[in-house]
Ligand SMILES: *[C@@H]1O[C@H](CO)[C@@H](O)[C@H](O)[C@H]1NC(C)=O
Ligand SMILES: *[C@@H]1O[C@H](CO)[C@@H](O)[C@H](O)[C@H]1NC(C)=O
Ligand SMILES: *[C@@H]1O[C@H](CO)[C@@H](O)[C@H](O)[C@H]1NC(C)=O
């Protein structure tokens with residue numbers, strides 16, 4: 551005989567509890583996990599041969615994998631908007647998480663719009679209704695993710711964008727574990743942004759073959775509207791973007807490197823951004839030649855399990871609290887003086903036991919005497935290297 555429905559729900563809930571039911575916690579501190587409280591800098595492997603250590607002062611891990619309270623939660627997407635709804639003023643559905651103070655400390659859900667033009671014939675309206683949580687509801691391997699959706703209405707393209715509130719990144723390694731599914735004619739973007747001439751992109755075009763990704767430093771079009779070939783790489787034969795993959799941009803002072811699942815897939819020295827920037831994620835279309843034209847009634851989704859950000863800043867790490875869309879303020883060199891005290895405890899972020907929990911790889915020998923980052927870089931090449 552079958553147990554009553556409620557009992558099934560309860561036992562499922564108990565079964566899933568160890569996997570699910572975490573809260574979204576803000577990462578507004580430089581040491582988001584207990585085990586990393588002593589890290590004073592973070593090292594990654596980058597460079598042309600992916601074996602040059604690069605050091606950063608700050609680390610954050612944004613985890614969207616454990617945000618459901620129970621089985622069945624977040625398993626249906628919010629309904630698509632219709633033409634008579636005002637996209638920009640819609641509330642976010644999963645407001646317990648996506649409008650919590652923790653979330654709002656880290657992220658801004660955008661609602662700006664742009665009109666149609668001759669080159670971009672579909673008007674575009676960002677809506678909080680297109681940013682929501684999803685769950686696979688698999689009892690053996692339950693997890694959640696953040697979804698950004700775009701859909702084509704008769705009158706306009708309904709799109710989605712979130713921006714990180716750390717507005718003064720000055721070089722970083724940013725990683726995102728995600729996938730893209732749905733109709734042709736959309737762009738999933740994961741990028742650094744200051745302005746149209748200081749922007750480094752990963753873009754997945756749903757018009758493209760599933761083994762192709764676009765890696766671009768802007769501007770990619772000159773003042774006359776001609777494509778600048780050197781701005782963009784479009785490698786093929788990559789792992790397919792509709793499966794879960796880890797996408798990564800290393801933004802360094804003179805070089806950009808792009809990785810897919812830890813393998814370097816593109817590099818560029820053209821127009822490497824030189825302004826303090828922030829991390830932006832979006833899912834959009836405007837009917838133009840880059841995004842393509844989505845058919846009315848269709849939609850596509852950008853799904854993200856986690857984001858890892860290893861970075862330096864221009865000015866204090868706490869930064870300004872700017873809610874204005876894409877506004878960045880250069881705060882000067884206040885923090886740099888403090889950072890010059892050097893790095894005493896070097897931590898690695900790749901190849902760690904728990905993703906998102908950096909581990910110590912080297913500690914300055916004499917207590918009270920700090921090692922300058924430059925020295926660590928040389929010494930680190932030998933000692934840190936072993937640990938990586
Ligand atoms: C951090 O440093 C303190 C004091 O030096 C030490 O007691 C503690 O064990 C360290 N924690 C970790 C996780 O290394
Ligand atoms: C990050 O900042 C530290 C401290 O100023 C510096 O030593 C390091 O080289 C910087 N990293 C990059 C990639 O520029
Ligand atoms: C659009 O959706 C809203 C909210 O669900 C509904 O009230 C309205 O009737 C819909 N309009 C049309 C034209 O379908």
Ligand SMILES: *[C@@H]1O[C@H](CO)[C@@H](O)[C@H](O)[C@H]1NC(C)=O
Pocket residue numbers: 637638639661662663
């Ligand atoms: C964006 O959201 C704010 C706050 O809800 C609202 O006041 C504003 O009108 C919205 N803007 C657009 C373009 O819908």
Ligand SMILES: *[C@@H]1O[C@H](CO)[C@@H](O)[C@H](O)[C@H]1NC(C)=O
Pocket residue numbers: 640641642643645649659678
């Ligand atoms: C977030 O919650 C506030 C009320 O606390 C509400 O005014 C605002 O519209 C909500 N934002 C979104 C995007 O739903």
Ligand SMILES: *[C@@H]1O[C@H](CO)[C@@H](O)[C@H](O)[C@H]1NC(C)=O
Pocket residue numbers: 578579655715868871
């Ligand atoms: C982050 O935390 C610091 C203190 O730890 C605080 O001063 C700052 O206002 C916070 N930033 C945001 C965006 O909440």
Ligand SMILES: *[C@@H]1O[C@H](CO)[C@@H](O)[C@H](O)[C@H]1NC(C)=O
Pocket residue numbers: 745747748821822823824825
């Ligand atoms: C960055 O912005 C500045 C100021 O707008 C501009 O002069 C520069 O060309 C932009 N791009 C790069 C790569 O510096």
Ligand SMILES: *[C@@H]1O[C@H](CO)[C@@H](O)[C@H](O)[C@H]1NC(C)=O
Pocket residue numbers: 837843844845846
């Ligand atoms: C774009 O798509 C719409 C709706 O599917 C269609 O009516 C229009 O002709 C298309 N435009 C172009 C340039 O393909």
Ligand SMILES: *[C@@H]1O[C@H](CO)[C@@H](O)[C@H](O)[C@H]1NC(C)=O
Pocket residue numbers: 585903904907908909910
């Ligand atoms: C904590 O960090 C240490 C290195 O400092 C590492 O050996 C250990 O595995 C880490 N523990 C966890 C749970 O990540």
